[in-house]
Amino acid sequence: MTRRSFLLQASAASSATMLSATLLAKAQAPQAANIPNRDTVLKFNPDGTPRHFAGNTVICHLLSQCVLRDVMVELHEAMKTSSFKSKLGLTSTDSYHMTVFPGANDLARNVYGWPSYVPADATIERCNEMVGERIAAARFHCELPLRMRIDASATSNxxxxxxxxxxxxxxxxxxxxxxxxxxxxxxxxxxxxxHATYQFHMTMSYQIGAFTAREQSDYRAMIGAYAPRMVKAAPVLELACPEYCTFEDMFRFEPRKLLACS
Structure with a gap:
């Protein structure tokens, strides 16, 4: 091999190594940059405990006694003892719900949305009252129950x-x-x-720190094991009447009014 050939091959190898490192960094960067995301920072402290985050919403609580809840509580306990537990802000097993409409909150009035008829400087308590009055006076055209299914692939990925x-x-x-x-x-x-593309979901935890490669592997294995069990527990998830709720944090959603649906 001539010196020129050697230098060309060495340069090519070096460039390939640098390119691989760059691609790896780009693949990892979005997760590192987005964890914790803005929503998580507003709702949870760095140690995984809930922050004060007051507001209102319309949700459907998961039934207090059902097979799906049993599997979700088991998964909750598994996450509490997992290798990645310090990276999570776990929600309360008593508050599992599907959000129908996100409502307003006190910490991000200009980000999530604020009712047009509520003064911009009104307290969140006053906002809750004014929205509640309109909810109580409204009738909604929606046959119950709401029938959903768990998308195991989207959940796992x-x-x-x-x-x-x-x-x-x-x-x-x-x-x-x-x-x-x-x-x-x-x-x-x-x-x-x-609004038009909103993806329905039930949040079991918020991610407050990026996973290591090992933690990511452990997490994927755990979800891979539990997702089919949750689907089997509720092939069709029937949710009862949506509730107008107020909250102080992500651990408790206080029902104020059932929507009048017909």
């Missing part, structure tokens, strides 16, 4: 931990749920940026 991704069981159910959200947007007086 979701970019952060841990959100059960839910989808309506069919097109008719999707149209019904989207129409309900349109009606709620009128009552609340605002729409979020993702």
């Amino acid at each position: 979701y970019s952060t931990a841990l959100s059960l991704r839910l989808v309506p069981v069919d097109d008719a159910e999707n149209r019904k749920l989207r129409a309900l959200r349109d009606e709620l947007a009128e009552v609340f007086g605002f729409r979020t940026k993702d």
